[in-house]
Amino acid sequence: xxEKQLMKGNEVIGEAAIRAGxxxxxxxxxxxxxxxxxxxxxxxxxxxxxxxxxxSEVAASNMVYGAAGAGARVLTSSSSPGISxxxxxxxxxxxxxxxxxxVNIMRGGPGLGSIQPSQxxxxxxxxxxxxxxxxxxVYAPSNVxxxxxxxxxxxxxxxxxxxxxxxxxxxxxxxxxxPVEFMEPIDPDELPKKEWATDGAKGREKNVINSLALDPxxxxxxxxxxxxKYKEIKAQEVMYDEYKMExxxxxxxxYGTSARIATxxxxxxxxxxIKAGLFRPIxxxxxxxxxxxxxxxxxxxxLTVEMSAGQMLEDVRLAVEGRRPIEFYGRMGGMVPExxxxxxxxxxxxxx
Amino acid sequence: xxxxVIMAGxxxxxxxxxxxxxxxxxMKAKLEVSWMxxxxxEMRGGTANCTVIVASEKIPSPLTTHPNSVIVMNLPSQxxxxxxxxxxxxxxxxxSLIDEKIERDDLTIIEVPANEIAEELGNTRVANMVxxxxxxAEKEIIDLDIVKNSLANVLPERHHGLxxxxxxxxxxxxxxxxxxxxx
Amino acid sequence: MxxxxxxxxxxxxxxxxxxxxGCTHGIVHRLVAEIMDEMGIKEETIGVAPVGCSVxxxxxxxxxxxxxxxxxxxxxxxxxxxxHPDKMVFTYQGDGDLASIGTAExxxxxxxxxxxxxxxxxxAIYGMTGxxxxxxxxxxxxxxxxxxxxxxxxxxxxxxxxxxLSVLDGPAFIARVSVHDPKHIRQAKKALRKAFRLQKExxxxxxxxxxxxxxxxxxxxxxxxxEWLEEYMMPVYPLDVYKDIEEVE
Numbered sequence: 066x067x068e069k070q071l072m073k074g075n076e077v078i079g080e081a082a083i084r085a086g087x088x089x090x091x092x093x094x095x096x097x098x099x100x101x102x103x104x105x106x107x108x109x110x111x112x113x114x115x116x117x118x119x120x121s122e123v124a125a126s127n128m129v130y131g132a133a134g135a136g137a138r139v140l141t142s143s144s145s146p147g148i149s150x151x152x153x154x155x156x157x158x159x160x161x162x163x164x165x166x167x168v169n170i171m172r173g174g175p176g177l178g179s180i181q182p183s184q185x186x187x188x189x190x191x192x193x194x195x196x197x198x199x200x201x202x203v204y205a206p207s208n209v210x211x212x213x214x215x216x217x218x219x220x221x222x223x224x225x226x227x228x229x230x231x232x233x234x235x236x237x238x239x240x241x242x243x244p245v246e247f248m249e250p251i252d253p254d255e256l257p258k259k260e261w262a263t264d265g266a267k268g269r270e271k272n273v274i275n276s277l278a279l280d281p282x283x284x285x286x287x288x289x290x291x292x293x294k295y296k297e298i299k300a301q302e303v304m305y306d307e308y309k310m311e312x313x314x315x316x317x318x319x320y321g322t323s324a325r326i327a328t329x330x331x332x333x334x335x336x337x338x339i340k341a342g343l344f345r346p347i348x349x350x351x352x353x354x355x356x357x358x359x360x361x362x363x364x365x366x367x368l369t370v371e372m373s374a375g376q377m378l379e380d381v382r383l384a385v386e387g388r389r390p391i392e393f394y395g396r397m398g399g400m401v402p403e404x405x406x407x408x409x410x411x412x413x414x415x416x417x
Numbered sequence: 418x419x420x421x422v423i424m425a426g427x428x429x430x431x432x433x434x435x436x437x438x439x440x441x442x443x444m445k446a447k448l449e450v451s452w453m454x455x456x457x458x459e460m461r462g463g464t465a466n467c468t469v470i471v472a473s474e475k476i477p478s479p480l481t482t483h484p485n486s487v488i489v490m491n492l493p494s495q496x497x498x499x500x501x502x503x504x505x506x507x508x509x510x511x512x513s514l515i516d517e518k519i520e521r522d523d524l525t526i527i528e529v530p531a532n533e534i535a536e537e538l539g540n541t542r543v544a545n546m547v548x549x550x551x552x553x554a555e556k557e558i559i560d561l562d563i564v565k566n567s568l569a570n571v572l573p574e575r576h577h578g579l580x581x582x583x584x585x586x587x588x589x590x591x592x593x594x595x596x597x598x599x600x
Numbered sequence: 601m602x603x604x605x606x607x608x609x610x611x612x613x614x615x616x617x618x619x620x621x622g623c624t625h626g627i628v629h630r631l632v633a634e635i636m637d638e639m640g641i642k643e644e645t646i647g648v649a650p651v652g653c654s655v656x657x658x659x660x661x662x663x664x665x666x667x668x669x670x671x672x673x674x675x676x677x678x679x680x681x682x683x684h685p686d687k688m689v690f691t692y693q694g695d696g697d698l699a700s701i702g703t704a705e706x707x708x709x710x711x712x713x714x715x716x717x718x719x720x721x722x723x724a725i726y727g728m729t730g731x732x733x734x735x736x737x738x739x740x741x742x743x744x745x746x747x748x749x750x751x752x753x754x755x756x757x758x759x760x761x762x763x764x765l766s767v768l769d770g771p772a773f774i775a776r777v778s779v780h781d782p783k784h785i786r787q788a789k790k791a792l793r794k795a796f797r798l799q800k801e802x803x804x805x806x807x808x809x810x811x812x813x814x815x816x817x818x819x820x821x822x823x824x825x826x827e828w829l830e831e832y833m834m835p836v837y838p839l840d841v842y843k844d845i846e847e848v849e
Contacts, residue, residue: 071441071450071570089683097456115682119675120708127672127705131679134666135646139679157669180456241479242437242452244444263664263680265687267643273658275667328477403482 079104088114126154136262142168156195160276164223173399181399209243313342330407425466426490431545550590622822652694671702674709713770713804731817766842
């Protein structure tokens with residue numbers, strides 16, 4: 066690893082992608098992710114890469130579809146309303162089993178919403194991105210170093226499973242600067258050749274990139290294959306983190322920016338004599354279901370904290386299966402939870 | 418040590434730059450750091466601010482509700498942020514542009530005629546560095562030399578010719594606190 | 601021994617077309633395949649199939665194929681071409697795909713001078729979904745969604761994509777041809793060949809609009825559909841070369 070640099074989260078995503086061998090970026094301007102395309106526009110030409118500002122997010126996601134099918138490591142990034150538009154292409158990419166990385170730097174919604182940090186696209190990212198039975202692998206970094214590590218990892222995992230991977234952050238994570246160290250760069254020319262890619266059928270049978278199967282049984286077979294893939298992903302790819310959980314009696318469940326803020330509230334709660342800990346999913350899909358369920362042995366009460374009306378909350382409930390009470394604290398619309406409020410909630414739950 | 422400081426002023430007064438400089442210096446001093454800007458339309462023409470946290474332990478949140486310190490470059494920033502400062506906290510105030518008195522009496526207040534000093538140095542744009550120098554002198558969380566050595570990392574290359582001027586501005590602010598008589 | 605003057609193109613698969621009797625898609629497929637054969641580019645070509653009647657084009661062309669979402673073929677082709685600038689990339693799109701849902705994608709691919717070739721089939725109707733009004737449907741033409749005939753006041757006017765795109769600086773070659781008789785088929789092939797050649801030479805965006813028939817959804821016999829095309833479509837969509845950088849140079 067090289068020397069530490071102080072970098073903005075959004076730019077770190079761009080740098081990590083380039084180091085992962087990504088040479089193609091297709092996107093469309095939207096706040097608060099604009100530093101990502103700006104970084105790629107500045108840096109990719111130095112690597113003989115391609116930055117293209119598309120006419121819309123719809124077009125951008127379909128350019129990604131084409132480039133991914135052609136065998137390249139490719140990135141697109143956007144913020145909430147733009148991801149809604151990219152959903153079309155993402156469904157096709159999932160259906161055609163192509164690897165790519167999509168970044169969502171979330172902002173408040175619904176509609177045009179606000180440009181302030183939010184986590185209200187959890188449902189979209191993990192369950193309802195677009196039509197059809199598919200999932201993305203969803204990484205939720207909570208600091209700039211993790212943005213670098215998970216963006217880098219996302220490209221490898223996408224290729225491994227031939228599946229789109231999303232890195233989900235929010236305006237705060239994208240805009241903040243923190244020290245970061247990057248992985249050693251990968252030379253894309255040294256990556257294994259993708260035998261299925263559309264790069265000209267020279268001396269081989271033709272390749273077809275496609276998500277259409279008019280015969281329902283054929284389409285069911287494709288879906289069974291996807292489901293097998295998700296089963297494998299669930300078994301292999303779950304990531305989570307714990308903070309002060311060893312002796313905790315209460316657990317805050319939070320990811321990304323909310324988790325950072327909750328950490329501080331937990332420290333304050335400990336000072337006030339409350340044994341609180343943090344359970345932080347790093348993969349939102351696959352959700353660390355069994356790992357969270359295992360904590361119900363010791364944890365008496367759970368508090369889910371999100372910058373939304375309570376979306377991950379549903380997965381927390383599914384994992385805890387009613388064995389323990391779960392409460393929720395959230396802010397919406399671009400408001401960021403304050404540590405005091407989380408602390409108050411923990412105290413209130415403790416009957417204090 | 419956990420220092421949370423908000424720097425605020427008009428867009429163009431360079432509060433983002435001194436924030437980055439402080440964060441970079443903290444990183445060089447092997448401390449944990451974070452820099453978080455306000456972003457969006459409020460940056461265009463209005464007030465800009467950033468939060469810098471420098472700590473000996475991992476930083477949970479890059480935001481703060483109650484900073485230990487504020488550096489305020491103009492009146493709207495003083496009005497907005499001084500009430501949020503922790504009890505017994507620090508205010509570094511640009512007295513060149515702010516006449517209004519601070520009502521709270523629990524705070525340490527350092528008045529820095531930053532624009533006048535910068536003008537004496539020949540460039541009002543280094544008023545931000547004068548303010549940061551004064552802050553560094555008061556808080557003593559990072560060595561002034563580390564801050565000076567970080568200028569080259571933070572300033573865009575086209576401004577590297579101005580590094581000596583920025584160093585002077587840092588010194589002037591620093592000495593204002595350390596050796597008030599000599600200023 | 602007699603000289604062989606015609607054979608089944610190598611660039612088409614053995615798969616039987618699903619197209620209706622009298623539909624001219626088959627003719628255009630064959631023309632594109634013949635050009636690929638003649639230029640010897642089958643192994644370096646990637647085709648992009650649209651959503652519409654020609655959605656299954658990936659089954660017919662014997663080269664690498666990529667199926668696109670509705671209207672986005674030029675965006676998908678852009679992605680492919682940027683990764684493989686030395687390969688030949690073409691899109692094959694109908695009028696609903698290109699002139700309605702995909703207007704943004706085609707306009708901007710053309711405007712960027714994206715070095716791809718678009719084969720644009722205009723038969724004045726949506727075929728695959730069952731005969732709905734297309735942006736290119738003629739005034740008064742009856743479809744399932746214009747059962748009283750296309751009313752210009754309510755449904756707007758037949759859109760002329762070729763003319764629109766030809767005013768942009770990006771395209772190298774744009775022409776409108778027809779395949780309703782052998783003479784026009786020969787002209788169509790000539791235009792298509794030129795488009796592919798210009799792409800090979802890296803000259804930029806090329807598009808050939810091909811006036812085509814849809815007897816099934818027009819509700820007339822195949823022979824009548826050829827006459828209908830000539831009598832009603834050609835006056836609204838005049839055949840010509842609208843942009844040719846070789847003429848300018």
